[in-house]
Each structure stands twice: as structure tokens, then as C-alpha cells.
Amino acid sequence: MRIILNLIWLVLSGFWLALGYVVTGIICCILVITIPWGLAAFRIANYALWPFGRTVVDRPGAGAPSLIGNVIWIVVAGIWLALGHLVSGALLCVTIIGIPLGIANFKMVPVSLMPLGKEIVSEV
Template identity: 70%
Template sequence: MKTLLNIIWLLFGGLWLALGYFAAGIICCLLVITIPWGLASFRIAAYALWPFGRTVVDRSGSTGLFVLLGNVIWLLVAGIWIAVGHVVTAAAMAVTIIGIPLAIANLKLIPVSLMPLGKQIVPSNTSFVTGYQKGPR
């Protein structure tokens, strides 16, 4: 089911969303001082390309002053506008029944688009702390 939802997501906006994040990553990496935001944009692009079956967790060991400062700068410069775009797009997707899961996936992108530094994207069936799979194998 995740694969089917990911294919539908890819066709109805996920590709363009991922390309936008990828382009932002390239621009940020060209400007040397913004490389951390560029790498975060690449992570978000990969997540935006194939969101079902994956989740965002805090990266262990990355809770410093620079991560906080970088996230605040990102939030003020781009994060709020990206989050508003995700909310508007999710509202448009939620109009149809088939679009409701896509709208939920779009809303799942908001936390990582608001505060991207110090985050990691992992499969949702894996426990990040232990590395073991949850549920039946």
C-alpha cells in the first residue's frame, strides 16, 4: 500500500516538490556559508520524493547551540513560507478522497521544513534507538 501511495504522491506533486527542495539545496551549497541548509534541503527532497513508510526523528548528538541558531535562521528566512505552502497544498489535496492521504503526507513535511537541522529520515518500521524492526517480521 505504501508503494501505491508513493507512486500516486510522485505523480500528483511529489516530484515537483522534491525538485524544488533539490534546487534550493544546490543554491545553498553554492554559497559556502549555507551548506548546512543545502544538505538539509537534500534530505527533505529525498523525503518529499518518497514520504510514505518513512518518518523524521531527531538526530542523536546534534542538539547544540549552532543547530538551534541555524534552525531559527531557517525558520525566519524560509521555514514559515514553506510551511504555509505545505498547508495550502494539503488543503487543496484534501478536497478529494484519494487526496486525503496525500494531504496528510504533505502535513508530515511541515516539521522538517520548519526546523530541518538536527533531523534524520528513517524507515517508519524501524526503531531509531535500537535499530530493530517493530512488529511481526
């Protein structure tokens, strides 16, 4: 079932969402000072391609630099990304077929709001 949901997600929204995060990651890596956010954007892009069967957890040992970076990210882009995921998730939940896709979009809210100090792992 996860494979079917991931394929539907990939076709309907995952590819474009991941592409947006990859472009953002490339831009952040070109601007040298924003490389940590670029790497986080690549991590989110990977998650956006295949979200079913994976989850986001806090990375042990992520300390004050991650906290400071997340505060900057929230102010610059995190709020808008989280709102975008909330709105698109709510719109996807309008149809019965879209409910799992909407839930996957809701799962992306925390990592798009605060991406530093997170890991994407397989669900057990």
C-alpha cells in the same frame, strides 16, 4: 499500499516538490556559508520523493548549532515553506483520494520548518 501511495504522490506532486528542494540545495551549496541548509534541503528532497513508510525524527547529539541554524531558517524560509505545505495539504484533503497525500504534506511541515538536527528513518 505504501508503494501505490508513493507512486501516486511521486506523479502528482512529489517530483516537483523534490525538484524545488534540490534546486534550493544546489543554490545553498554554491553559497558556501549556507551549505548546512543545502544539505538539509537535499535531505528534504529525498523525503519529498518517497514519504510514505518514512518519518522524521530528531537526531541525537544535535545541539546549539542546529538550534541557531533552525532559528535563521525559520526567519528566512521555514515559515513560508511550512505555510505552503499546510495550504497544499488542506487542498489535497478536499477529495477522498487526496487525503493520504494531504497527510503526507502535513508530515513535511515540521521538517520544512526546522530541518537541521533531523533524520529521516523508515517507519516500523
